[in-house]
Amino acid sequence: MDLVTEITILVLAAFVGFEVISKVPATLHTPLMSQTNAIHGIVVLGGLIVVGYSTSTFSDVIGFIAIVFGTINVVGGFMVTDRMLEMFGGKKKKKPEPEEGSK
């Protein structure tokens, strides 16, 4: 893929991000930060790719650590976000329509 195509994708993705995310209520900022944090764990893909063309033990180790770090970022990130959001959900069962609370 050529550089211009990649930068095009990058710029469009940035605008999508601004548009989608700028509508989040403050209450959900912590879960959202945690969720986006999990999403950048996508770098694990980079780890999966580079470990494939490793040619020395040292490169193996670097690639392996990259995969472990990336996976912790992904799995931990999504699970922690779920734990936070579970609390909002748990309340919902007792009281329907709680989100109109602040008038």
Next chain:
Amino acid sequence: MALAALDPGGSVVGLLYILAFSLFIYGIKLGTHPTTARRGNGIAAIGMAVAVAATLAQKGIGNWWLIVGGIVLGSLIGAFASKRVKMTEMPQMVALYNGLGGGAIALIAWSEYRHWVHQGDEIGKLQNVSDALGGPVLSASIPLEVMIPTLLAMIVGSISFWGSNVAFAKLQELIPSQPMGLPGQKIINGVLLAVLIAGAVFLGFNNELADLNQPVFIGMLVLAAVLGTMVVMPIGGADMPVVISLLNAFTGLSAAAAGIALDNTALIVAGTLVGSSGTILTLEMATAMNRSIPNILFAGFGSPVTGGGSQEERPYQSMGAQDAAIQLAYADSVVIVPGYGLAVAQAQHAVREMADELEKRGVRVEYAIHPVAGRMPGHMNVLLAEADVPYEKLREMDDINPELPQTDVCVVIGANDVTNPAAKTDESSPIFGMPIIEAGEAQQCLVLKRSMSPGFAGIDNDLFYDPKTSMVFGDAKKIVSEIVSELGTL
């Protein structure tokens, strides 16, 4: 290698990536509403699974033991840490995960560079053969459009890794949360940055495979680590959420850079999404605290500032749990202002019991939530939700401030800076201009606090010396429990 046979052209992988980042975008969109947020998170997680599966089907994927081992180990650690972490420790958990992401990016960039160095060695060997046979001069170079993003990913990833680790250590109180710095730190940081840029330019110009210079690359990795540590070290704990959010955005952008280097659209799109969301979150947090990003990064809260006030001991009133209970029991309306101290003491359940007890007596109880209460926007809502506090009792700052003058008792629990009137009146105060919850406007004010020591930002609070204010000293959870039992005896 085996899976790649199913998709010889590689277009299925590309299509699956499109599915994956569509799920990310949809997941984030659902994340903007309280009712759908959890589903959104799940959908984004499915997107991630699709992206990983698609990558494993790509050509050139090998070393399966390392891949499987890494994913299993990472999943176990991630799952274990997420189950164990307390809700109050959420901000540092996010910092830590963010750091790991940044570290992964820096390592990937390093691997990529090592891969080229290896290719250079191979070509060198071929050249020897070619020379012996009187053949042509072989040469190959790394295109700048790959080299530059790789160097960027390495530098930013390393800064993010070490910066996040320092942020984690400060929030976890492994190192003092007060601002720390060397004299002339700004100059040192400036020099470090200049050296990093010079190093990047040097490596960028030496993009012939034969000229690659791994020692310089490693040196830059280390310098970026030092810079990341030095930049975050002088920042006071109160500004930490903004810093974590900023580092989150940085990690996203370096993931996008790694995506350009590796020609991977999933990385480019997901990294950029995080970059833009992190930027918005950072700006919103900074606005809520009336701080500008350069101000946070380069000024810090400095050495303890006394906000221009007098230094001598000032008189204040204090009372015990019993008196506090009486005052609360005979009020008509009570507003609770929870702060980080409440979270640290794990007092949210005790506070809800106190509210229940008061409501039984016909007292109207509400909670005033400052946008940056806790350590991150929305953090306090999560903590109170954990204690089953009904959502509609949580009132936002702007919403409740006009009602505070008619409130009988305002109970400030473990909050300090967010109630400090100096933010409105004292132009020399470092928090001047930050919106506050006007606890001092209430008829009476109870401040539950461990001691008179200034808060996280290191700024004295005039509210504590107000004649209408009574201090109740002690651990928040213990005092609130005592008040609950006193209420039972009244």
